[in-house]
Amino acid sequence: GAVVSQHPSWVICKSGTSVKIECRSLDFQATTMFWYRQFPKQSLMLMATSNEGSKATYEQGVEKDKFLINHASLTLSTLTVTSAHPEDSSFYICSARDPEGGYEQYFGPGTRLTVT
Amino acid sequence: AQTVTQSQPEMSVQEAETVTLSCTYDTSESDYYLFWYKQPPSRQMILVIRQEAYKQQNATENRFSVNFQKAAKSFSLKISDSQLGDAAMYFCAYKTGNTPLVFGKGTRLSVIA
Numbered sequence: 001g002a003v004v005s006q007h008p009s010w011v012i013c014k015s016g017t018s019v020k021i022e023c024r025s026l027d028f029q030a031t032t033m034f035w036y037r038q039f040p041k042q043s044l045m046l047m048a049t050s051n052e053g054s055k056a057t058y059e060q061g062v063e064k065d066k067f068l069i070n071h072a073s074l075t076l077s078t079l080t081v082t083s084a085h086p087e088d089s090s091f092y093i094c095s096a097r098d099p100e101g102g103y104e105q106y107f108g109p110g111t112r113l114t115v116t
Numbered sequence: 117a118q119t120v121t122q123s124q125p126e127m128s129v130q131e132a133e134t135v136t137l138s139c140t141y142d143t144s145e146s147d148y149y150l151f152w153y154k155q156p157p158s159r160q161m162i163l164v165i166r167q168e169a170y171k172q173q174n175a176t177e178n179r180f181s182v183n184f185q186k187a188a189k190s191f192s193l194k195i196s197d198s199q200l201g202d203a204a205m206y207f208c209a210y211k212t213g214n215t216p217l218v219f220g221k222g223t224r225l226s227v228i229a
Contacts, residue, residue: 032214034216034217038159042221042222043207043219043221043222044161044207044217044219045219046217046218049216093159093161095161095216095217103149103211103212103213104163104166105211105216105217107160107161109158109159109160110159110160
């Protein structure tokens with residue numbers, strides 16, 4: 001099956017700094033990637049849809065200036081949390097769709113962000 | 117907007133027994149896909165089973181099967197011969213062809229030895 005990686009798996013940053021999370025599709029080209037956020041004991045909430053070569057589409061209530069998404073290539077999308085605050089601490093999961101593989105989405109292992 | 121509802125926050129089952137997790141959804145689409153995902157403590161999302169709405173036959177994957185009732189917009193997951201490794205969060209999810217997955221709130225399944 002298709003493999004999606006994320007880096008880093010765990011990051012701690014200080015309040016006010018920015019942190020970048022990478023999502024890569026390893027064995028397929030992903031024209032579309034999705035970013036989800038998951039708080040403890042809660043479900044996955046879609047933050048944004050990332051399309052290669054164009055601007056990301058953000059869900060209602062998600063600050064696009066705070067969560068910068070760049071999908072610069074067919075295998076890489078990045079999420080940058082700018083001026084992070086403790087309330088941004090969460091588990092971030094990316095997911096990619098293989099256009100050759102139909103409708104299914106493949107998930108990365110997630111990134112745990114802790115802002116101190 | 118499409119919504120997915122899981123009404124059971126927690127469930128438990130004895131090892132080797134059968135358990136059914138419930139899921140209902142709301143959509144005006146006729147062509148869509150339904151999924152059950154498992155999220156163990158590692159938090160990696162693992163696809164358990166999928167169902168295409170146009171297929172009348174219920175999907176089955178080894179010990180996992182679904183009861184898909186399209187008219188009732190119901191999509192329950194049955195786990196037979198439960199094993200300790202089945203303990204996890206289970207999420208029901210919905211999508212159409214090009215839209216992202218929408219998840220229910222999840223059901224935490226405990227397996228009692």
